[in-house]
Amino acid sequence: MRRANHFFQTALITACLALTFTSADAQKNKKGKKASQKNNAVLWERVNVRQQNTFLGPGGKAMMPDLSRITFLKEEKGGYSTKYRIKDGSGRTWVAKISREAQSETAAVRLMSAIGYKTEINYLVPRLTIPGKGTFNNVRLEARPDDTERGDIWKWGASPFENTRQMQGLKLMMAFLNNWDMKSANNVILRQNGENQYAISDLGVSFGKTGNNGLPLFWRMGRSRNNPLDYSRSKYVTGVKKDEVKIRFNGKNRRKMKDFSREDAQWLSDLLRQLSDKQITDAFRAANYTPNEINLLTKAVKSRITQLARAAVDSRIAGLR
Numbered sequence: 001m002r003r004a005n006h007f008f009q010t011a012l013i014t015a016c017l018a019l020t021f022t023s024a025d026a027q028k029n030k031k032g033k034k035a036s037q038k039n040n041a042v043l044w045e046r047v048n049v050r051q052q053n054t055f056l057g058p059g060g061k062a063m064m065p066d067l068s069r070i071t072f073l074k075e076e077k078g079g080y081s082t083k084y085r086i087k088d089g090s091g092r093t094w095v096a097k098i099s100r101e102a103q104s105e106t107a108a109v110r111l112m113s114a115i116g117y118k119t120e121i122n123y124l125v126p127r128l129t130i131p132g133k134g135t136f137n138n139v140r141l142e143a144r145p146d147d148t149e150r151g152d153i154w155k156w157g158a159s160p161f162e163n164t165r166q167m168q169g170l171k172l173m174m175a176f177l178n179n180w181d182m183k184s185a186n187n188v189i190l191r192q193n194g195e196n197q198y199a200i201s202d203l204g205v206s207f208g209k210t211g212n213n214g215l216p217l218f219w220r221m222g223r224s225r226n227n228p229l230d231y232s233r234s235k236y237v238t239g240v241k242k243d244e245v246k247i248r249f250n251g252k253n254r255r256k257m258k259d260f261s262r263e264d265a266q267w268l269s270d271l272l273r274q275l276s277d278k279q280i281t282d283a284f285r286a287a288n289y290t291p292n293e294i295n296l297l298t299k300a301v302k303s304r305i306t307q308l309a310r311a312a313v314d315s316r317i318a319g320l321r
Helices: 002-039 101-114 165-177 228-233 262-272 277-285 291-313
Strands: 071-076 082-087 093-098 122-130 134-143 187-192 195-200 237-241 244-247
Touching: 093 101, 101 122, 101 134, 101 165, 101 277, 165 262, 165 291, 228 291, 237 291, 244 262, 244 291, 262 291, 277 291
Parallel strands: none
Antiparallel strands: 071 082, 082 093, 093 134, 122 134, 187 195, 237 244
């Protein structure tokens, strides 16, 4: 009996030790994975802005969808827009977004990518038939490449890039685009070629107007999405006070949209000023805007670039339009 009890106690201790070491290894691996993600994290990289093709976007000609045959896979749930997962004629997988956000997101991705920020790959198809679902106008196709793993979301205020020039530049770009739906759920880590690319996956509410005020709940009043006229009439830089650049942004996470220095504005404006008129226009042509809308949006973008550049060098500026 004593021998049996001794055997049982020995087995129990062994099992507990094994569980402890396994748990420790798991924690170690988990921490190691997080450390690896942080070490390989990329939000922005220097590119030759003047050579970026803003009509084809970050996917270029090589990733263009083959529309010879479309196969419906499933409906993607959640969000403002109707979305379907499909395959094209070459077997590539795409998420088709069908709503007024399709155009604005296509253009926003091209401007973001052209200055070096990591983005999704997308294209706008003016007219697309999805078998069993119907024929739709202005459909945004967002790639789901086989060599890219979609990881976790990343949170505003808790990324590896906090207080860096590129993160400040990214937040300034969200206000530049009037992307008022600036929630962390719209952010994604794309794992590709050993990199953990921190991207904003949903930019659909861009090129409209943010809310009328900064009050809780009431900031939603007056906001719009993909409205070129609203965008052209809305404010961006509102002034400079004690070397802090003030911007207009009434949207989600608006409390984080402050403390922008003139150096932050200079950094971003230096990138944006490298865009040619053609590149800006091509971003909107790629999104199938009308000629009048393209002209309106191009002028508004150029105006915002000028506002940012002026604020970076002149601390006396106030009430910029």
